[in-house]
Amino acid sequence: MSGLTNVKILFFIKRTKVTKNGMATIFVRITINKERTEFTTRKKVSPEIWDDKAERTNGLTPEGIETNSFIDQYQKKIFSYIDFLTLDNQPVSARIIQEKLVGKKEDRRTILKIYQDHNEKAKKLIGVDFSADTVQRYETSYMHTRDFIRWQYKREDMALEELNQQFINNYEFYFKTVRNCSHNTTIKYIKNFKKIIRIALANGWLKKDPFATIKLRLKPVDAVYLTKEELDTIINKSIGIERLQQVRDAFVFCCFTGLAFSDVKSLKREHITTDKDGITWIHKKRTKTDQMSTIFVIEGAKKLIAKYQHEPELIEKGVLLPVLSNQKMNAYLKEIGTICGIDKPISTHTARHTFATTVALENNMPLEVVSKTLGHSNTKMTQRYARTTETLIKKNMEKIKDLY
Template sequence: MSGLENVKILFFIKRTKLTKTGDATIFVRITINKERTEFSLKKHVNPNNWDDKKDRAKGRSPEILELNEFIDQYQRKILSYIDFMILDNQTVTARIIQEKLVGKKENRRTILKVFQEHNDNARKLIGIDFAPDTVQRYETSYMHTKDFIRWQYQREDMALDDLNHQFVCSYELYLKTERKCAHNTAIKYLKNFKKIVRIALANGWMKKDPFATIKFKLKPVDAVYLTKEELDIIINKEIGIERLRQVRDVFVFCCFTGLAFSDAKSLKRQHITTDSNGITWIHKKRTKTDQMSTIFVIEAAKKLLTKYKYEPELIEKGTVLPVLSNQKMNAFLKEIGIICGIDKPISTHTARHTFATTVALENNMPLEVVSKTLGHSSTKMTQRYARTTEALIKKNMVKIKNLY
């Protein structure tokens, strides 16, 4: 008897589908945890010689005895596979047992094959339907999924039909424990994976949705932004290391303009214009959403553009600022925060929140204007970036402090 109690093995024939000689094909149905698979044994029997109750051939002829011995051995083989996998702490499913018995079907749809196909198509659509960073997130999600399948199931890939509610729950646990992902980060990776599942469901490659009873909920996160005093410290700090000075300049430019990291990195000379009144503007579609940002460039930001105007490397690339990779920028910003005595987890995205809160709203810029500058499709998105600070409360409440 197998180490699993919820295993059922049934041998049967389909009496309505006979061969040209009138024989019936013998099938085996394996059910494990209410999931089942069935396939042919490539053996045949006269339907009159099959006992449906005993799921064996009936009779005492040498051919019948040999056939029943084959079926008995096949059943023992199935049970031995199950016992070995349980002892080896492997996941046991009906489909996995089928694969071990008859081999993999090369043309069947698998999780990683469908995921990779999606990512390949997304890469071709960069600049059309996808931003480069979005494609990179799907690539990272693919690698996490691949590593999880290896870690949890000791396999290189899995059939789409093997996806179930338990798979998703285990994957979430893996991301949070083994990969040390924060809750919101884990949920974003699972949402990427959910898109692959939706593609499989839409194409009829899967019958059941493993996400059917699962609802994702992001935890509210207080955005990190710099106060006016903290921003002044970073602006005026004497920094002797060239790479840190450049990172500081790019960060401060984003604080003055509200540009996201990817948009600052891809900012080119053709995005910057000067109107008839001598006012400098940035008109640029956001890399992430394709929404247009319309940015009035203040004098402090213009000085930073002028500082790097004649850098040969930037002229050759057609860019205007010495922007490093996001990973390096964030690492160096941590150093700058320590140098400046600012006890906050500063990142490239901190600049965007600082613009919305400290530079814009605290200086009475209307929310609608802030929204257009940030390239948001609605002011609801902008409200997530901007924070009502003590300075802003004070500025408005001082008007009525002597009213009564």
């Protein structure tokens, strides 16, 4: 007997389907972990001597004895395949055992093959349905999934039919312990993986949804933003290292405009216009949502554009500012924060929150205008960025402090 639990094997005949000479084919039904398959053993028997309850013949004739021996050997063969695959740490399913027995091997779909296929298609749709950053995020998620399978299951890939809720639970545990990711970062990676599962379900490659009873919820967090004093410190700090200067300039530009990292990285001359009143504007669709951002370019942002307008490398690339990868930007921003004595985990996204809170709302810009500048489809999205600061409370309470 196999050491694998949840294995059921049933031998039976279909009495309504007999050959011209009155013989019935013996079928076998294998169920492993509730996945079932049935197929012919190619062995025939006289229906008169078959006992449905015993799953054998009555054994009173040479034919019956020989048939029972065949079934016993066939059953042993099934369990030997199960044991071999289990000991070799390979996937075990009813379909795989069928392939072993009948010699027909289907092109089985695996987790990483489907993930890779999705990513390859996404790469070809960059600029159409996907941004380059989104595709990179899926590539990173693929590598994490591959590393998780190696860590948890000691394999290079896994069959789709092996996916279950326990896999997802182990996946979450891996991110939070081995990768040391925060809860929200973990959930974002798992959501990427969930998209691959949705593809498998939609195509009928997977029968059960391993996410059926799992709720993926992000924890609300207070986003980091800079106060006016902290922003001024970064703007006015004398920095002698060129790479840090460039990172500081790109970051400050985002604080002045509310542009996200992916949008400032792809900012081009064509996105800049000047109206009849001489006011400079940025009109650019957001990379993430395809919503249009309408940005009034203040003097400080104009000066940063002018600073780099003659840089040959930027002219060749057709962009306005020197923007590194998000990973490098975040690493250097932490360095800048240390130099400036700011004890906050500064990242590229801090600039967007700083614009909404410190630059816009604290200077009485209406929420609707902030929303349009940020490229949001509604003000509800903007409220996540808008923090009610002490400065903002003070400005408004000054109006009523002498009423009573």
